[in-house]
Amino acid sequence: MKLLFLACLSPKTGNCTTAERIRDHIESAGHVCVLRDTRDFDSASEVKLLMSQGPERFDAALAIHLFKGGRLLLDVGLPFGVIFGGTDINEDVKDEHKRSVMEEVLHRARFAVAFTEEMKHKAETYLDCDITKIHVQAQGIETRTSPNFSWTDFLHTSGVRVDRVDDLHVFLLVCGLRKVKDPLYLLNAFSEWHAQNPLVILIIIGPKIDPVLSSEVEECVKRSAGVFLAAERNQEELHAAMRKSFAVVNSSVSEGMSAAILEAMDLCVPVLARDIPGNAAVVQHEHSGLLYTSPEEFVLLSKRLLGDEELQKNLRTNGKRYIMERHDCVKERTTYQQLVEKLQ
Incomplete structure (x- = not known):
């Protein structure tokens, strides 16, 4: 299976590190997972075009952040999953338009991932959604230190x-x-x-x-x-x-x-x-x-x-x-x- 994975990919940020680690998990199962920055796209129609035409044709998609990434998957017509970002629950739910978009994303997604039980609880409290779709999985952590560091x-x-x-x-x-x-x-x-x-x-x-x-x-x-x-x-x-x-x-x-x-x-x-x-x-x-x-x-x-x-x-x-x-x-x-x- 070939997946498009949308995330905010500013270099050397937590979002980028998390996205790269999750991509590795997916590819280790034999899938192809292509990471793209959400800032590369202005609309969902651009993502739909990318996924459905030419050599880049995809089978499914994944996104980090329900609003920043998930909104770009609403028109793709293919299965997708989403991963909550902190901004979704802590900030974007305060905006009526963004909240409405996130609810639509959760409605169409096959699954959603929250990093903590608290994030899942907040989603249940502030968003009209099927709570059974939301899986709790904390971030996996591995650290490596440079041997040449001074x-x-x-x-x-x-x-x-x-x-x-x-x-x-x-x-x-x-x-x-x-x-x-x-x-x-x-x-x-x-x-x-x-x-x-x-x-x-x-x-x-x-x-x-x-x-x-x-x-x-x-x-x-x-x-x-x-x-x-x-x-x-x-x-x-x-x-x-x-x-x-x-x-x-x-x-x-x-x-x-x-x-x-x-x-x-x-x-x-x-x-x-x-x-x-x-x-x-x-x-x-x-x-x-x-x-x-x-x-x-x-x-x-x-x-x-x-x-x-x-x-x-x-x-x-x-x-x-x-x-x-x-x-x-x-x-x-x-x-x-x-x-x-x-x-x-």
Whole structure:
């Protein structure tokens, strides 16, 4: 079977990584799965034309995000499945038009996948849909670190100029530079903390997705002591940087399931995440990570973590255990291979 797989494919983002991993699961079952960026298409008619004519003829389709991707499959006349994104449930349901489109997508889809039980429950609450179509499958997580990674070089190229590299406590904010990730949320509070303790620094790392916001982040970081902006890295280099950091930070306004949080847990790195529903669904406060509700609380929790080695150990151990129990790639592979059979 030949499938068209639509997703937002901005390089080095969680969406892109997730789509590539799911494609690998599907192709390992013997199917052909062609990934295309939703931004390549202006309308459903363009996708229909692609799927039905010429050498690119497809048998079925799959999309991540019910609105961004699923709406492009409504006119294809072929079986398709959809995967919820965090934006679907956290943001798009607030818009009457988008909600109506998502309901139509769910009505026509052979199946839908939610990353958490909470996402499935929200779909049942906010959307008129057949709940039996929605399968819960958490993201499978596998991390690989670059063997040639140099922590000193990483810090140097990120603009960090200190002599005592080993004494630094690096908080790594992993996010694409776009509004929903709110990369400047902690900037002022962290900079004030750095003035009190020069050995704590915050590094923001990720692709520049929103050009306007990216420029704003660059300007603000230049004026803020203790906060740095690092160029995006490939997955193995990013994972190596995460492993060397003291903690990985999330400051998002909205999340479906943050790959960066899960990857940090897999790498046995403590997580400090903004207390929003998507993060609270995967981070158990003071057990597998720390949840904060304000920049001030972030600083208080970070100070506590710095001075409590037992807490550090527990977060690392429990985070790793959570990944092993809930985010197994083998189970994820089996689930998608079984679901794709519904598109035959």
